[in-house]
Amino acid sequence: MLQSDKYPHLLSNAKTAQLNDSDDELNLGQIAAVLRRRLLLIVGITGLLATAAVLKAKTDPPVFQGRFDILTKRVTGESRVIANVPQALNAQGNTNSTSQQQELQTTIAVLQSPRIIEPIIEQLKAQDPNLIDRLQAQYPDFIEGLQARYPEITPNLLYGLFVSNLTITSEQPNIINVQFTNPDRELVRNFSNLLADAYLNYSLEDRQSDVVQAINFVNQQRKPLDERVQYWQNQLRNLRLNNSLIEPEQKAQQLSSQLAALSQQQINNRVDLEQSIARYQDLQAELAQQPGERAGNSLLSENPRYQRILDQVQAAEIEITNQSAILTEDNPIMVTLRERKAYLLPLLAGEELRVQRDFQSRIRALSARDISLAEQIRNVNSEIRGLATISRDYANIQRELLIANDALTQFTAKQQALQIEKAQKQQPWLLLDPRLAGVNSPAAISDSATRNLALGGALGLLLGLGAALVVDKLSNIFYTAKELKDTTKLPLLGIVPLRKELETSTQGNLARGAQQPSSASFFEVFRSLYTNILLLGSDTPIRSLVISSPGQGDGKSTVAIQLAQAAAAMGQRVLLVDANLRCPSLHNRVGLMNIQGLTDVISQDLDWHNVIERSPLEENLFVMTAGPIPPDSVRLLASQKMQDLMDNLQADFDLVIYDTPPLLGFADAHLMAANTNGIVLVAGLGKLKRTALQQVLEEIQISGTPMLGMIANKSKDSVPVSHNYYQQYYQQNMGAERVIEESENNNGSLSSAVRRNRRR
Numbered sequence: 001m002l003q004s005d006k007y008p009h010l011l012s013n014a015k016t017a018q019l020n021d022s023d024d025e026l027n028l029g030q031i032a033a034v035l036r037r038r039l040l041l042i043v044g045i046t047g048l049l050a051t052a053a054v055l056k057a058k059t060d061p062p063v064f065q066g067r068f069d070i071l072t073k074r075v076t077g078e079s080r081v082i083a084n085v086p087q088a089l090n091a092q093g094n095t096n097s098t099s100q101q102q103e104l105q106t107t108i109a110v111l112q113s114p115r116i117i118e119p120i121i122e123q124l125k126a127q128d129p130n131l132i133d134r135l136q137a138q139y140p141d142f143i144e145g146l147q148a149r150y151p152e153i154t155p156n157l158l159y160g161l162f163v164s165n166l167t168i169t170s171e172q173p174n175i176i177n178v179q180f181t182n183p184d185r186e187l188v189r190n191f192s193n194l195l196a197d198a199y200l201n202y203s204l205e206d207r208q209s210d211v212v213q214a215i216n217f218v219n220q221q222r223k224p225l226d227e228r229v230q231y232w233q234n235q236l237r238n239l240r241l242n243n244s245l246i247e248p249e250q251k252a253q254q255l256s257s258q259l260a261a262l263s264q265q266q267i268n269n270r271v272d273l274e275q276s277i278a279r280y281q282d283l284q285a286e287l288a289q290q291p292g293e294r295a296g297n298s299l300l301s302e303n304p305r306y307q308r309i310l311d312q313v314q315a316a317e318i319e320i321t322n323q324s325a326i327l328t329e330d331n332p333i334m335v336t337l338r339e340r341k342a343y344l345l346p347l348l349a350g351e352e353l354r355v356q357r358d359f360q361s362r363i364r365a366l367s368a369r370d371i372s373l374a375e376q377i378r379n380v381n382s383e384i385r386g387l388a389t390i391s392r393d394y395a396n397i398q399r400e401l402l403i404a405n406d407a408l409t410q411f412t413a414k415q416q417a418l419q420i421e422k423a424q425k426q427q428p429w430l431l432l433d434p435r436l437a438g439v440n441s442p443a444a445i446s447d448s449a450t451r452n453l454a455l456g457g458a459l460g461l462l463l464g465l466g467a468a469l470v471v472d473k474l475s476n477i478f479y480t481a482k483e484l485k486d487t488t489k490l491p492l493l494g495i496v497p498l499r500k501e502l503e504t505s506t507q508g509n510l511a512r513g514a515q516q517p518s519s520a521s522f523f524e525v526f527r528s529l530y531t532n533i534l535l536l537g538s539d540t541p542i543r544s545l546v547i548s549s550p551g552q553g554d555g556k557s558t559v560a561i562q563l564a565q566a567a568a569a570m571g572q573r574v575l576l577v578d579a580n581l582r583c584p585s586l587h588n589r590v591g592l593m594n595i596q597g598l599t600d601v602i603s604q605d606l607d608w609h610n611v612i613e614r615s616p617l618e619e620n621l622f623v624m625t626a627g628p629i630p631p632d633s634v635r636l637l638a639s640q641k642m643q644d645l646m647d648n649l650q651a652d653f654d655l656v657i658y659d660t661p662p663l664l665g666f667a668d669a670h671l672m673a674a675n676t677n678g679i680v681l682v683a684g685l686g687k688l689k690r691t692a693l694q695q696v697l698e699e700i701q702i703s704g705t706p707m708l709g710m711i712a713n714k715s716k717d718s719v720p721v722s723h724n725y726y727q728q729y730y731q732q733n734m735g736a737e738r739v740i741e742e743s744e745n746n747n748g749s750l751s752s753a754v755r756r757n758r759r760r
Contacts, residue, residue, distance in 0.1 A: 053456025597627025
């Protein structure tokens with residue numbers, strides 16, 4: 001007898017104990033599948049809410065809306081003036097630190113504030129004495145509550161009522177859209193007109209307030225500017241007085257010219273001084289010589305007086321020489337000549353001394369002048385160095401004075417422009433429609449069936465989507481093979497696509513299984529399934545197994561027949577046993593009579609060889625029907641005869657497949673599986689509840705029933721890749737075979753031989 005512990009390939013019972021918690025999570029694929037399954041629910045809820053919204057639009061009383069648009073950035077003289085105010089002088093912090101969006105929100109808050117709305121309500125009360133009665137007709141509870149608590153209904157008490165119907169938005173830059181809605185057309189028209197006037201007046205007051213603030217700012221800035229101008233003017237005057245100058249640049253040019261002239265004079269004077277000293281030295285050397293030894297171009301020869309005396313001395317000497325040859329020394333002529341010479345020689349010596357003194361005086365004068373020129377140059381250089389500091393101070397004073405004067409000039413111009421702007425009454429804001437067509441003829445908005453249809457449809461779609469997800473979650477049913485695998489963490493032996501024609505399979509249906517490409521590809525799924533089961537028995541071959549399911553309608557009998565047929569087609573001797581003794585139906589599906597079967601073999605000791613029949617579907621497929629329904633099927637299945645029979649069947653066939661009742665509530669499959677290689681659990685997608693599978697897995701774990709794996713049956717969303725590939729391959733090859741057969745039809749006997757070979 002087979003025992004589960006002999007097969008190491010069987011699943012661990014611990015893996016079948018609990019469902020995984022991943023079923024609480026939804027991914028995008030699961031959500032899309034849920035939406036497809038619950039499409040009717042979604043469409044129904046969406047249609048219901050859309051219809052209700054349209055009916056509401058048709059039955060509700062109309063609500064009127066008055067609207068107008070205001071341009072808030074109209075260019076005025078004041079705005080141009082403010083834009084030109086230097087930011088560097090803005091000591092009050094008037095910077096553009098607030099964004100445009102924040103400024104817009106602030107403006108809207110002011111326009112909806114009691115400061116604007118309450119005076120309008122007061123004007124409405126003055127225009128329409130029956131205003132409270134008209135409001136009471138619309139809001140009876142609210143008005144009666146106010147009348148009960150206050151002796152008089154003032155505008156501040158009605159502020160909330162009016163502002164709740166007031167909507168201010170800005171869809172475009174610098175344009176404010178104002179809307180007021182109310183069931184009373186006259187109230188909408190009157191309130192909207194007053195509101196438009198109030199907003200324009202507010203813009204004028206607000207702008208004039210800005211002008212006043214700007215004027216105050218300019219006045220505050222002018223006083224320190226006047227003081228700054230006066231201060232720098234005094235500094236400039238003191239600088240000029242203390243340094244005796246008008247313009248430092250002009251003074252610098254004068255000093256530069258003076259320095260150049262003095263330097264040139266010093267150079268010329270030093271040249272003269274050096275020449276005079278050299279000539280004086282030459283004179284001294286010349287005087288040391290005798291008069292006859294002196295050169296003709298001596299310095300003394302340049303002196304006419306000295307030259308005349310020298311000529312007279314030389315003439316006297318010549319005369320004396322000439323007369324001495326004729327006259328005696330005592331001759332009066334000779335005496336006179338000698339006396340004349342003696343008289344001239346002192347004169348000549350005196351003239352030499354005078355020439356020396358002239359040179360000495362000139363040298364002293366030139367030396368004194370050189371000293372004076374050097375002193376003057378030093379003084380001029382000192383003045384130039386001092387003038388550099390004065391020029392820097394002068395430039396700084398002029399720059400500060402220029403800045404102060406420019407600022408004072410600008411603020412004076414701004415002050416005059418602001419004064420002119422203050423005197424004007426031009427409103428900064430502008431109505432885009434001065435006729436107020438949207439106010440004087442308020443439009444009815446509540447009777448828009450199209451808008452309500454869109455809103456109702458959108459809301460219904462959202463509710464439908466939510467309801468679909470909730471209903472699908474509460475249904476607690478497996479719909480896809482991925483959900484089944486992710487939840488149970490059990491091996492998925494195969495995925496069987498949904499084939500409605502096989503739900504009530506007959507022999508004719510099964511016999512035509514391979515005639516159509518789609519049926520052939522469907523049959524190929526079971527060949528792959530059988531291959532997967534064979535691979536489970538790599539160590540110990542799979543010789544017998546039980547096909548069962550958690551409940552009725554999962555398609556276990558169809559899977560059992562198709563699996564047996566696939567195994568038989570692959571050359572295995574397969575026995576299909578209808579072990580569902582409670583409600584046998586296998587014989588109807590394979591086209592056999594249920595005269596004798598499993599019940600007779602066990603209860604009447606019949607030879608099982610005489611009970612089994614060859615199936616008309618496959619040559620290697622044999623079937624043992626259930627036979628008559630016994631009063632106690634569990635007793636028969638648990639008997640020793642049944643165990644011996646199962647051993648004999650496994651020994652005689654390559655594969656024995658037992659089709660049993662469902663696992664939930666019946667022990668038949670557990671008893672059968674204990675004597676086989678294991679149980680294959682068929683899960684019918686779209687029908688199997690999670691709670692049922694949970695209970696079945698717990699029973700399998702408790703009973704220790706060996707389990708080979710699961711088969712996902714009736715899959716709508718997940719079709720195996722091999723299924724699609726087989727269809728493509730089959731269609732391509734069938735097309736090629738048709739071409740060959742058409743060509744062979746022209747060759748008579750040759751085509752017949754080819755067809756016979758193909759059948760073999």
